[in-house]
Amino acid sequence: MVYPPTAPMLDLLILSIINHEDSYGYQISQQIKTVSNMKDSALYPVLKRLADNSFVETYDQPIQGRNRKYYRLTGRGRQHYHYLHENWHSYTKAIEKIINYEEVPGNGDDHD
Amino acid sequence: METIMTKTEYIEALKKQLRRLPKDDLQRALDYFEEYFADAGPEHEAQAIEDLGEPSVAADQIITTMALSNSKESVKNVKKGLNAVRVGILALFAIPIGLPLLLVVIAVILILLLAVFILLFAGLLAGVFLTATGPLCIIVSLTQLAADFPVFLCLIGMGLAFLGLGILIIYGMIVLTKRTLSGCARMFGRLIEKGGKAHD
Numbered sequence: 001m002v003y004p005p006t007a008p009m010l011d012l013l014i015l016s017i018i019n020h021e022d023s024y025g026y027q028i029s030q031q032i033k034t035v036s037n038m039k040d041s042a043l044y045p046v047l048k049r050l051a052d053n054s055f056v057e058t059y060d061q062p063i064q065g066r067n068r069k070y071y072r073l074t075g076r077g078r079q080h081y082h083y084l085h086e087n088w089h090s091y092t093k094a095i096e097k098i099i100n101y102e103e104v105p106g107n108g109d110d111h112d
Numbered sequence: 113m114e115t116i117m118t119k120t121e122y123i124e125a126l127k128k129q130l131r132r133l134p135k136d137d138l139q140r141a142l143d144y145f146e147e148y149f150a151d152a153g154p155e156h157e158a159q160a161i162e163d164l165g166e167p168s169v170a171a172d173q174i175i176t177t178m179a180l181s182n183s184k185e186s187v188k189n190v191k192k193g194l195n196a197v198r199v200g201i202l203a204l205f206a207i208p209i210g211l212p213l214l215l216v217v218i219a220v221i222l223i224l225l226l227a228v229f230i231l232l233f234a235g236l237l238a239g240v241f242l243t244a245t246g247p248l249c250i251i252v253s254l255t256q257l258a259a260d261f262p263v264f265l266c267l268i269g270m271g272l273a274f275l276g277l278g279i280l281i282i283y284g285m286i287v288l289t290k291r292t293l294s295g296c297a298r299m300f301g302r303l304i305e306k307g308g309k310a311h312d
Contacts, residue, residue: 026147026151026152039163039165040148040160041164044174052181
């Protein structure tokens, strides 16, 4: 990948996945894989950190005679998701402006 | 290069690397990887191992993340503090170290920490002995009650003073130990962040 996701971006990706629908480790890994070449084992510490910060919480769901640990967003997690999402939005907008050679604001009346 | 691993070997390797973690943290981590393999399905075992990456790298990441999140939490009790310091020390060894200098720095830090903890322990012992001397003095003073009243007063006063001072010292040492532990955890966190950045 040319653009590896940074830590906050990875947080946003994971929170977005879980915000859409409660999910579990393997499934989240499969989605992250489409935008990052990070090893799947690296997802566990990130999920643990999100849980330690009470952004996500877990619950067990029985499946084929075993338990699967699902992650869901907490209220705090949803807030953090919106915060990251907004920042991502303004960041990409600014990036787009630059790479598309759009007019830089305030460029017309130079004071110097 | 290495030969192809099986799931059992992978989990065993991970367990070996993480064996010094607090028990429930170790179990939670192993459960996650067991579940990952179960969700991938036995027919995709080789792919799962390939996707997960080296168990030693996985273990290092788990340890450094734990140390970092410990360093941001305040220490609630001495046991948790000791756990945080233990994970912190493990994490220091998990940082990719290229420079022997960094090793020397770590060794010096660990020796200094040891000295601080020995001092704290000595202080605690002094407090305990002082606290124990207090009641002894009071008992001795009682034998002087009839014989020599001023001596009785003097001894009982000393006894109470020792008792009070001793308890104060013990309390102080416990508070200092807690602060030192959370300070250590924070310091490890900063070291790890720096180490990680230097590595990037």
